[in-house]
Amino acid sequence: MKKVFFLFGLLHCYTTWAQQPFQSPENIQLIQSDLHTHSVFSDGSVWPDIRIQEALKEGLDLIAITEHLEYQPHQADIPHPDRNRSFELAQGYGQGHKNLHIINGAEITRDMPPGHINAVFIEDANKILQKDSLSGIEAANAQKGFVFWNHPTWDAQRPDGIARLDPFHKYLIDRKLLHGIEVVNELTFSEEAFQLALDNQLTILGTSDIHGLTDWLFDIPNGGHRPTTFVLSRSKKVTDIKNALFEGRTVVWFQDLLLGKEENIQPVLTANLKATTSGYGKENVIVKVELENKSALPMILVYQGPFSFYKNSRTITIPPFQKKQLEIKTQKKRQNLSLPFTVNNVLVGPRQPAQIEFKFALK
Ligand SMILES: [Zn+2]
Ligand SMILES: [Zn+2]
Numbered sequence: 001m002k003k004v005f006f007l008f009g010l011l012h013c014y015t016t017w018a019q020q021p022f023q024s025p026e027n028i029q030l031i032q033s034d035l036h037t038h039s040v041f042s043d044g045s046v047w048p049d050i051r052i053q054e055a056l057k058e059g060l061d062l063i064a065i066t067e068h069l070e071y072q073p074h075q076a077d078i079p080h081p082d083r084n085r086s087f088e089l090a091q092g093y094g095q096g097h098k099n100l101h102i103i104n105g106a107e108i109t110r111d112m113p114p115g116h117i118n119a120v121f122i123e124d125a126n127k128i129l130q131k132d133s134l135s136g137i138e139a140a141n142a143q144k145g146f147v148f149w150n151h152p153t154w155d156a157q158r159p160d161g162i163a164r165l166d167p168f169h170k171y172l173i174d175r176k177l178l179h180g181i182e183v184v185n186e187l188t189f190s191e192e193a194f195q196l197a198l199d200n201q202l203t204i205l206g207t208s209d210i211h212g213l214t215d216w217l218f219d220i221p222n223g224g225h226r227p228t229t230f231v232l233s234r235s236k237k238v239t240d241i242k243n244a245l246f247e248g249r250t251v252v253w254f255q256d257l258l259l260g261k262e263e264n265i266q267p268v269l270t271a272n273l274k275a276t277t278s279g280y281g282k283e284n285v286i287v288k289v290e291l292e293n294k295s296a297l298p299m300i301l302v303y304q305g306p307f308s309f310y311k312n313s314r315t316i317t318i319p320p321f322q323k324k325q326l327e328i329k330t331q332k333k334r335q336n337l338s339l340p341f342t343v344n345n346v347l348v349g350p351r352q353p354a355q356i357e358f359k360f361a362l363k
Contacts, residue, residue, distance in 0.1 A: 020059070021253065021296035022230065025267035031231040031241050032253075033062040035105065035120050036150060036182070036207030040074050041086035042067035042107070044211040048090040054214045055100055058226065062241060064120040065090050066105035069129040069136070083125035101238055107150065108136045112157040113166035116150040117178070119143075121242050141177050146245050148180030148205055153190035163193040165200075173200050179246060180205045184227045184254040186217070191350035194259065198349065203245055204260050205229050206252030225296070227254045232264055258297055262348040269346055273299060273318075275358040280333060286310055287328045287337060287362065293318040297345070304340040304355075307331075337362055 024030040038044030055063040087104040105120035110133040119140030130136040152163035172178035183193045184206030208226040218224040232249040251260035272295040303314040310327035338359045346354040
């Protein structure tokens with residue numbers, strides 16, 4: 001009997017983590033999405049049902065199937081004239097799972113420029129398969145698709161690994177034909193792509209670009225996770241999620257990093273890092289504060305204020321879903337205390353950590 005309870009406890013922990021790596025800020029739904037995945041219907045190694053099973057297991061809220069339109073290495077074995085087929089199959093496998101949105105997509109697969117371009121929330125992938133890349137991108141826009149630049153840092157297309165705009169990209173951005181950019185793709189993070197997103201008002205994205213199994217590539221059995229984009233949406237409805245993407249309301253979770261525009265990072269950080277105090281000790285002038293990390297991200301904090309701590313250095317790491325006690329030596333009793341920190345693995349710019357300040361009234 002004891003053993004059974006223990007097992008249930010573990011299962012419960014697992015589901016909580018898988019479904020909710022971050023607490024949603026008030027009045028916001030954090031939608032965990034992966035907008036870039038493949039199956040055997042382009043150059044992936046699995047049938048579309050595996051993509052759906054993984055997404056369900058990992059607790060995603062939204063997944064796009066984005067096969068290469070032009071690159072079809074399995075076509076001799078799986079001849080299919082219809083570029084929507086993998087999405088249709090995926091949608092079938094997802095039936096009955098109302099918590100997972102499955103949306104249609106395609107990867108316009110070209111040399112640089114423009115490189116690889118994803119279109120998601122599209123109606124018909126076949127119409128996006130055009131002779132030239134601009135016509136494909138325009139067709140995706142005609143379907144009101146959300147269009148973004150994939151792996152702009154990819155060394156096969158940028159041998160120095162530096163993401164930069166070509167005149168073609170500027171043309172697309174100026175005409176509002178390109179709406180987002182992958183700052184994170186699979187196992188890569190690009191500071192330059194992050195800066196391009198900020199400078200050009202592009203939506204910041206992180207995707208798995210998974211071809212094989214997410215378990216293997218991202219070491220999920222040992223606590224890893226696929227890179228995902230959290231959309232800060234008004235509701236769980238697809239139309240609201242899509243609008244939020246166009247509005248740039250995203251944060252990206254990649255390994256032990258969380259990154260995004262400051263206005264999106266701040267509410268997520270505030271909802272996931274809490275502080276409480278029990279005030280001064282009875283016989284000393286040391287304030288006790290408890291910090292709580294309510295997320296799956298370890299938080300690396302560096303204190304920026306004038307005091308020192310009784311036990312800790314200024315750098316404090318709070319593991320996922322853990323609490324940490326701090327004892328602050330204020331030297332004389334104060335009525336108010338504010339504790340400013342940077343969170344060094346939560347980024348609001350390529351080299352710019354997020355900031356958070358806790359304020360307390362003391363007795
Ligand atoms: Zn690609
Ligand atoms: Zn891809």
